Amino acid sequence: MTLESIRKVAIVxxxxxxxxxxxxxxxxxxxxxxxxxxxxxxxxxLLANPRAIAENRRYIDRDLNRCFxxxxxxxxxxxxxxEKRAKEIKAILHPTHGSGVDFIIDLHSTTASMGMxxxxxxxxxxxxxxAAYLQQQxxxxxxxxxxxxxxxRLRSLSRLGCTVEVGPVAQGVLDARIVERTEVIxxxxxxxxxxxxxxxxxxxxxxVTVYQTLKAIDFPRDPSxxxxxxxxxxxxxxxxLNFGDPLFISxxxxxxxxxxxxxxxxxxxxxxxxxxxxxxxxxxERKKIVL
Amino acid sequence: MTLESIRKVAIVxxxxxxxxxxxxxxxxxxxxxxxxxxxxxxxxxLLANPRAIAENRRYIDRDLNRCFxxxxxxxxxxxxxxEKRAKEIKAILHPTHGSGVDFIIDLHSTTASMGMxxxxxxxxxxxxxxAAYLQQQxxxxxxxxxxxxxxxRLRSLSRLGCTVEVGPVAQGVLDARIVERTEVIxxxxxxxxxxxxxxxxxxxxxxVTVYQTLKAIDFPRDPSxxxxxxxxxxxxxxxxLNFGDPLFISxxxxxxxxxxxxxxxxxxxxxxxxxxxxxxxxxxERKKIVL
Numbered sequence: 001m002t003l004e005s006i007r008k009v010a011i012v013x014x015x016x017x018x019x020x021x022x023x024x025x026x027x028x029x030x031x032x033x034x035x036x037x038x039x040x041x042x043x044x045x046l047l048a049n050p051r052a053i054a055e056n057r058r059y060i061d062r063d064l065n066r067c068f069x070x071x072x073x074x075x076x077x078x079x080x081x082x083e084k085r086a087k088e089i090k091a092i093l094h095p096t097h098g099s100g101v102d103f104i105i106d107l108h109s110t111t112a113s114m115g116m117x118x119x120x121x122x123x124x125x126x127x128x129x130x131a132a133y134l135q136q137q138x139x140x141x142x143x144x145x146x147x148x149x150x151x152x153r154l155r156s157l158s159r160l161g162c163t164v165e166v167g168p169v170a171q172g173v174l175d176a177r178i179v180e181r182t183e184v185i186x187x188x189x190x191x192x193x194x195x196x197x198x199x200x201x202x203x204x205x206x207x208v209t210v211y212q213t214l215k216a217i218d219f220p221r222d223p224s225x226x227x228x229x230x231x232x233x234x235x236x237x238x239x240x241l242n243f244g245d246p247l248f249i250s251x252x253x254x255x256x257x258x259x260x261x262x263x264x265x266x267x268x269x270x271x272x273x274x275x276x277x278x279x280x281x282x283x284x285e286r287k288k289i290v291l
Numbered sequence: 292m293t294l295e296s297i298r299k300v301a302i303v304x305x306x307x308x309x310x311x312x313x314x315x316x317x318x319x320x321x322x323x324x325x326x327x328x329x330x331x332x333x334x335x336x337l338l339a340n341p342r343a344i345a346e347n348r349r350y351i352d353r354d355l356n357r358c359f360x361x362x363x364x365x366x367x368x369x370x371x372x373x374e375k376r377a378k379e380i381k382a383i384l385h386p387t388h389g390s391g392v393d394f395i396i397d398l399h400s401t402t403a404s405m406g407m408x409x410x411x412x413x414x415x416x417x418x419x420x421x422a423a424y425l426q427q428q429x430x431x432x433x434x435x436x437x438x439x440x441x442x443x444r445l446r447s448l449s450r451l452g453c454t455v456e457v458g459p460v461a462q463g464v465l466d467a468r469i470v471e472r473t474e475v476i477x478x479x480x481x482x483x484x485x486x487x488x489x490x491x492x493x494x495x496x497x498x499v500t501v502y503q504t505l506k507a508i509d510f511p512r513d514p515s516x517x518x519x520x521x522x523x524x525x526x527x528x529x530x531x532l533n534f535g536d537p538l539f540i541s542x543x544x545x546x547x548x549x550x551x552x553x554x555x556x557x558x559x560x561x562x563x564x565x566x567x568x569x570x571x572x573x574x575x576e577r578k579k580i581v582l
Contacts, residue, residue, distance in 0.1 A: 024521070028542040056567070111461035170402035170461035172563035176524040176540055230315070233467040249467055251319040272463035276347070 006102040006160065006193045010044045010093050011036065011186060013107045015065050015154050016273070017052025018171040021179050022107025025186065038190050040197035044101065048089060048154065051081060056172050058273050065106075069152045086154075093157050104161035105189055106154050107182060109169045111272040114237045116141040116181060119163040121155045122148070127162060129291055130192055132208040137188050138181075142238055143210045144267055144284065162189075171272055206291055211238065211265055211284035219280045220248050220256055229256060231280055237269045241283075248280070297393040297451065297484045301335045301384050302327065302477060304398045306356050306445050307564065308343025309462040312470050313398025316477065329481050331488035335392065339380060339445060342372060347463050349564050356397075360443045377445075384448050395452035396480055397445050398473060400460045402563040405528045407432040407472060410454040412446045413439070418453060420582055421483055423499040428479050429472075433529055434501045435558055435575065453480075462563055497582055502529065502556055502575035510571040511539050511547055520547060522571055528560045532574075539571070 011029060013022025029036045029045040036043040047053060049064050061080035072078055073090050094100035104121065118134055118141060120127035131143045144165075146153070155163050166182050169175045195202050220229040229248035232255065235241065240263050248256040258264075264283040268274060302320060304313025320327045320336040327334040338344060340355050352371035363369055364381055385391035395412065409425055409432060411418035422434045435456075437444070446452050457473050460466045486493050511520040520539035523546065526532065531554050539547040549555075555574040559565060 024542060032543065111464050168461070170459070170561075170563045172462070172566055173402050173561050174521045175561065176521040179521060180524075230465045230467040230470060233471075251315060252323065270461075270464050270466065272461045275463055 004102075005197050006041070007197075008042045008044070008099060008101040009103045009105065009190065009193060010046055010101040010158075011105045011107065012046045012048050012089075012154060014050070014053045015048040015106055016058045016063075016108065017049045017054070018056050018058050019107075019109040020172065020174045021109045021166060021169065021182050023047065023053055024174055024179055025107060025183055028183075036186070036190060038194035040194050041190065043190065044093075046089070046092065048106075049082065049085060051085075058171070063273075065108075065154055066152045068154055068156050072152070089154065090157060101158055102160055103193060104155050104158045105186060106161070106163045107186070108163055108165045109178065109182075110165055110167035110268060111170060112237055112268045112270055113168045114142070114165065114267060114269075115167070116185065117144050117165040117267075118142070118185075119144050119146055119155070119165055121153075121158065121161045121163075123289075124159055125291060126160055128208055128210075128289060129204055130189065131162065131210075132205040132291060133192055133202055134185060134188055135208070136203060136205065138185065141185075143208060145210050145212045147213060167271075204291070207288050208291060209286060209288050211267060211286055213267065214264065214283045214285055216274075216277075216279040216282050217247075217266075218278045219275075220250060227275075229254075231270055232256075235266060235269060235281075237267050238265050240264075240286075241266055295393075296488050297332070298488075299333045299335070299390060299392040300394045300396065300481065300484060301337055301392040301449075302396045302398065303337050303339050303380075303445060305341070305344045306339040306397055307349045307354075307399065308340045308345070309347050309349050310398075310400040311463065311465045312400045312457060312460065312473050314338065314344055315465055315470055316398060316474055319474075327477070327481060329485035331485050332481065334481065335384075337380070337383065339397075340373065340376060342376075349462070354564075356399075356445055357443045359445055359447050363443070380445065381448060392449055393451055394484060395446050395449045396477060397452070397454045398477070399454055399456045400469065400473075401456055401458035401559060402461060403528055403559045403561055404459045405433070405456065405558060405560075406458070407476065408435050408456040408558070409433070409476075410435050410437055410446070410456055412444075412450065412452045412454075414580075415450055416582060417451055419499055419501075419580060420495055421480065422453065422501075423496040423582060424483055424493055425476060425479055426499070427494060427496065429476065432476075434499060436501050436503045438504060458562075495582070498579050499582060500577060500579050502558060502577055504558065505555065505574045505576055507565075507568075507570040507573050508538075508557075509569045510566075511541060518566075520545075522561055523547075526557060526560060526572075528558050529556050531555075531577075532557055 013026030064082040067086035229250040232246040266281040304317030355373040358377035520541040523537035557572040
């Protein structure tokens with residue numbers, strides 16, 4: 001566990017403009033700032049992609065949550081809407097003069113039936129301790145680790161923080177239950193950070209089970225490149241996929257089976273926005289990390 | 292029950308380009324036409340909005356399923372993509388020379404948790420008899436009647452037919468269970484039409500319970516016109532809404548209650564595409580029709 005204090009926190013919503021849960025919560029926090037006030041913290045609420053939000057689209061020119069790699073943020077040749085907005089967001093969260101945010105909470109939703117998923121910014125012990133604490137508070141929550149090499153996400157702007165990813169909910173829809181569940185987690189995070197700053201330790205775990213993402217899996221395609229199958233109805237987010245289990249079913253009724261020896265756990269199954277990225281699901285490996 | 296035969300049937304998918312269930316089924320039927328072959332029927336499968344399908348959007352210029360009013364189809368001044376496409380579809384389904392289709396099955400999906408809903412083209416006894424038969428076959432299916440004055444829907448191109456509306460499924464997602472359930476209903480419809488043409492009567496009912504739509508309900512809005520509340524989590528599609536029941540919950544935590552005396556049954560609750568139409572849900576009246 002790192003010892004420095006966490007003084008500035010950003011709560012970000014609408015990184016994807018049609019994921020309304022985060023948009024609604026950030027607007028709520030802007031209107032009722034007392035909700036996110038904590039004694040030892042300065043908390044900023046930020047709508048990341050205003051134009052995409054206004055148009056109820058994931059993005060205008062390019063997925064904003066793939067625009068934060070360091071070399072892209074410093075490339076003046078990148079002038080698409082999201083490319084410029086990523087630089088603005090970096091300047092807001094980490095201004096040249098003054099202190100930057102220590103912790104980022106980026107609020108997302110998914111059409112996958114993933115329930116509450118915490119995606120720590122990285123495997124920093126602090127991030128994992130917090131994730132373990134959140135799982136204690138919401139036992140059905142899962143913890144998912146992204147690709148270690150990938151620094152293109154908004155959450156990468158700070159070493160500490162996480163993405164909160166909740167589903168299933170359709171793009172462009174506010175589901176009151178999902179909004180409430182997300183808000184509860186935001187408050188748990190702020191309470192944890194505040195308690196820690198004030199020397200109080202909230203309950204922790206000695207180990208945590210996480211899902212480490214391994215690789216993206218595309219849909220089967222016909223010779224012309226068109227998607228030719230659906231995810232098989234027996235396949236579920238976070239459930240083990242073993243050799244011989246059904247994976248896809250084609251429109252001609254042919255079942256595609258999983259044929260690798262290693263058991264994996266699919267996540268982001270049928271995330272609508274991943275179709276254009278040629279991703280039907282992401283395989284992950286379940287593993288235990290000692291804290 | 293009308294006595295004339297039904298000889299030509301159109302199965303339409305992709306009237307809304309991001310409702311993939313119908314798109315996938317029509318593509319499947321185009322590839323395996325034997326699936327929709329019936330002895331006494333000529334069955335045509337049609338993708339209604341190819342450009343919107345290619346772009347995974349509901350529509351390009353204007354909602355295609357609001358473009359079929361007779362005065363619009365004959366208005367040469369309407370030249371948007373969907374306005375022109377509506378005229379093309381009319382020419383395909385009802386050519387100037389040759390016979391038109393007698394029955395239209397228009398396949399849709401919704402982000403609302405409505406399950407299987409049959410929306411007859413109108414209250415023609417034939418349409419209602421068929422809907423009652425489908426409900427016997429799939430007892431959780433519901434029957435919903437649209438506005439009698441509204442002839443803007445694709446299904447309005449024929450007196451006989453129905454929309455098949457299944458949910459919940461996010462836009463841009465294929466859910467194998469929902470695709471299968473929709474396909475089963477298509478086959479039941481074709482079997483029914485074929486049996487009737489051949490003088491065999493499939494089981495029928497003497498009455499049917501339907502949900503007659505009454506009016507669209509907008510979200511509560513703040514003085515600037517922005518949506519200020521979510522549908523209350525206790526409100527459910529097809530369940531009775533009585534005086535005093537919760538209707539919306541605002542972001543400041545205020546509950547809005549239903550304050551009319553008449554019990555209504557909301558449908559299309561949280562349909563994503565209706566947000567821009569200023570519709571949070573549609574109230575319907577449950578009623579029994581003697582056949």
